[in-house]
Amino acid sequence: MKKPINPRLLSVVSFSFVFAYLLSFLFEGQVLYSIIDVYGVNAHPYILSAIIAHLAGLLTCGFFIKSQQAAKHTVAVGMLICILATIPFFFAPSILWMLALIVLGFLAGWTVAIWGYSLKAFTLKNERIKSCADVLIYSNIIMIVVNVVAMNASPMIGLLLAMLCLVIGSVLSLQLPVDVNEVTLTEMNHKPVSDLKKPLLVLCLFVVIITINSGLMYQVINPAFEHLTGLVSWFWALPYIIALAFMRNFPLHNKMHRSLFLYIGMGMIIAAFITFMLLGREAIDYLVVDTLMLGACGIFDLFWWSILGEMLSYTKNPAKVFGIGLSANVLGVLLGDVLGVIITSIHLSKAEVAVMALTVVCITLVMLPPLNKQLLLLLKSHVYLNSFDLMDKDRQEGILNQSQMKDPLTEREQEVLQVILSGKSNKEIAAMLFITESTVKTHVRNIFSKYDVSSRAELITTLLKNHTDS
Amino acid sequence: MESIRRRRLIFVWIFIVCILFTLLFVVIQKTKMMVVCVLLSIISFVLLYQQNRLYSTAKLIYDNRILTVPSSIVTTHNSTEKRMTEETIVSTFGLILGNKVYKWGCDGIRGVRLNNVQMDHEHIRLIFGAENKKFHVELLHSLSDKQKVAEIAEKIRHETGVQTQITDW
Numbered sequence: 311m312k313k314p315i316n317p318r319l320l321s322v323v324s325f326s327f328v329f330a331y332l333l334s335f336l337f338e339g340q341v342l343y344s345i346i347d348v349y350g351v352n353a354h355p356y357i358l359s360a361i362i363a364h365l366a367g368l369l370t371c372g373f374f375i376k377s378q379q380a381a382k383h384t385v386a387v388g389m390l391i392c393i394l395a396t397i398p399f400f401f402a403p404s405i406l407w408m409l410a411l412i413v414l415g416f417l418a419g420w421t422v423a424i425w426g427y428s429l430k431a432f433t434l435k436n437e438r439i440k441s442c443a444d445v446l447i448y449s450n451i452i453m454i455v456v457n458v459v460a461m462n463a464s465p466m467i468g469l470l471l472a473m474l475c476l477v478i479g480s481v482l483s484l485q486l487p488v489d490v491n492e493v494t495l496t497e498m499n500h501k502p503v504s505d506l507k508k509p510l511l512v513l514c515l516f517v518v519i520i521t522i523n524s525g526l527m528y529q530v531i532n533p534a535f536e537h538l539t540g541l542v543s544w545f546w547a548l549p550y551i552i553a554l555a556f557m558r559n560f561p562l563h564n565k566m567h568r569s570l571f572l573y574i575g576m577g578m579i580i581a582a583f584i585t586f587m588l589l590g591r592e593a594i595d596y597l598v599v600d601t602l603m604l605g606a607c608g609i610f611d612l613f614w615w616s617i618l619g620e621m622l623s624y625t626k627n628p629a630k631v632f633g634i635g636l637s638a639n640v641l642g643v644l645l646g647d648v649l650g651v652i653i654t655s656i657h658l659s660k661a662e663v664a665v666m667a668l669t670v671v672c673i674t675l676v677m678l679p680p681l682n683k684q685l686l687l688l689l690k691s692h693v694y695l696n697s698f699d700l701m702d703k704d705r706q707e708g709i710l711n712q713s714q715m716k717d718p719l720t721e722r723e724q725e726v727l728q729v730i731l732s733g734k735s736n737k738e739i740a741a742m743l744f745i746t747e748s749t750v751k752t753h754v755r756n757i758f759s760k761y762d763v764s765s766r767a768e769l770i771t772t773l774l775k776n777h778t779d780s
Numbered sequence: 781m782e783s784i785r786r787r788r789l790i791f792v793w794i795f796i797v798c799i800l801f802t803l804l805f806v807v808i809q810k811t812k813m814m815v816v817c818v819l820l821s822i823i824s825f826v827l828l829y830q831q832n833r834l835y836s837t838a839k840l841i842y843d844n845r846i847l848t849v850p851s852s853i854v855t856t857h858n859s860t861e862k863r864m865t866e867e868t869i870v871s872t873f874g875l876i877l878g879n880k881v882y883k884w885g886c887d888g889i890r891g892v893r894l895n896n897v898q899m900d901h902e903h904i905r906l907i908f909g910a911e912n913k914k915f916h917v918e919l920l921h922s923l924s925d926k927q928k929v930a931e932i933a934e935k936i937r938h939e940t941g942v943q944t945q946i947t948d949w
Binding site for chain 1: 873885890891940
């Protein structure tokens with residue numbers, strides 16, 4: 311009897327090939343740069359068009375694709391169009407290049423966003439970090455192979471390999487089952503009480519800030535080591551892959567571990583820029599700077615990919631959440647690119663450019679710890695609000711009546727707390743209880759004070775902790 | 781309430797005028813006058829901020845009012861007695877006595893608390909404040925309906941957790 315293929319592995323491998331195509335060609339890939347170099351045309355309009363189209367694709371996908379069946383059909387058609395749209399790059403530059411990049415960027419955005427369905431359906435919630443890491447590792451290994459060929463042999467052979475990746479990815483993704491497995495059925499049937507807007511917004515801000523550094527890196531550090539073509543082609547993403555492999559096998563569920571890795575990543579990025587300023591431009595210097603920089607990128611990327619993966623459990627439209635989350639990454643790269651172009655175009659010395667870039671990096675990094683704290687609190691409260699909604703009445707009352715606080719709540723405060731736990735905003739609470747919004751705010755402030763917390767998210771986390779302890 | 785609102789509006793105008801004069805002296809380059817106006821702007825901004833906070837508290841009290849009475853007697857912690865003939869608004873978050881605002885239950889466990897409420901045929905007595913700084917306010921409520929009194933007592937209990945002591949009914 312034929313052994314059924316593991317859908318998780320199949321979805322990871324198929325998406326890795328598609329993602330490798332994106333990394334090696336479409337999204338600032340070496341293949342695209344090499345082909346543009348061959349013809350000596352200005353790369354910026356092409357690169358920018360592809361990125362903007364990709365951003366648009368990621369953002370819009372979830373608004374049109376609302377079922378796994380529709381997702382599968384879209385991927386099949388989209389891949390076919392992508393394969394056809396890659397053909398003009400075998401020929402001399404023309405208007406077709408620009409059109410093709412726009413179409414490719416947009417459709418690739420849709421394809422990537424659609425993988426949110428597979429990630430949710432075929433991987434358990436606590437295993438999603440592994441699936442994300444696997445995709446990033448495999449796709450980067452394939453990208454290295456394609457890059458080495460494109461940079462050292464021929465860009466056209468590199469393009470051919472990138473196309474082959476797309477074909478393999480398409481064929482494999484067509485083998486994926488459509489039915490959602492049992493694990494996710496319960497998740498799908500439960501309507502979340504509070505929406506994901508706020509946590510997703512904070513995550514997006516977090517991702518934008520993190521990836522601004524990647525964009526800066528492309529513009530500031532990369533040109534300094536352009537002469538080391540051979541080494542760059544294979545070593546570039548190696549520290550990234552190693553960091554991902556390490557993180558993949560390290561338990562990140564603990565809040566302390568997550569924060570620790572965040573600080574390690576921040577330290578590595580700053581160290582990368584400092585060593586870039588202090589060291590020369592030789593091969594050994596490149597190894598040090600690239601290891602620090604890409605190692606940090608690996609840590610950061612898996613950090614937010616795993617959070618995004620976990621968020622999929624609380625949405626009925628994974629393509630929308632996944633697409634929006636990844637669009638923040640693309641936006642960050644775009645902003646970093648723009649910043650890098652501005653910094654490098656004002657004709658400063660290399661040291662001054664590096665100092666300016668380092669200043670930007672430091673400013674952005676300072677914002678990460680409070681954002682991380684806020685994000686974790688929001689996610690925790692989101693998870694808790696949903697589990698609270700699923701609890702029976704007695705357990706809900708047990709949580710509301712717990713006495714582990716500095717001062718007992720008044721009856722009115724208890725009413726307000728109950729509505730807070732159903733995920734309502736101040737405005738909604740005011741409408742429900744027939745009081746003004748400022749009155750609700752006063753009650754909420756009093757509740758916070760009595761539980762010794764400073765935010766709604768912290769309150770919910772405290773309630774959960776108290777209840778578990780008791 | 782209206783007088784608090786009016787006073788806030790006056791401070792808004794003072795602040796605007798100070799800013800306009802500052803700009804004027806910047807334009808005509810009168811440095812000394814400009815510095816004076818900047819200082820005045822800062823002072824008026826601080827006062828405006830205070831008035832704004834007072835107005836917000838007054839509005840909160842007004843929105844949650846349970847009783848309006850024509851006069852009151854306020855006794856402070858050092859037994860100074862003050863008779864107020866202005867309209868008094870009683871709410872679950874405090875009192876508005878003319879221009880004065882006394883709040884409780886607005887700032888969590890560290891804020892002023894309502895400690896005790898007593899009602900009889902003629903008066904309602906409210907005791908609030910910290911241990912060492914207590915205020916006693918006695919109001920003529922002019923209520924004759926027992927049901928109405930019970931409703932007020934229930935509202936106070938529901939909103940503040942303080943059980944009203946009703947006597948002589």
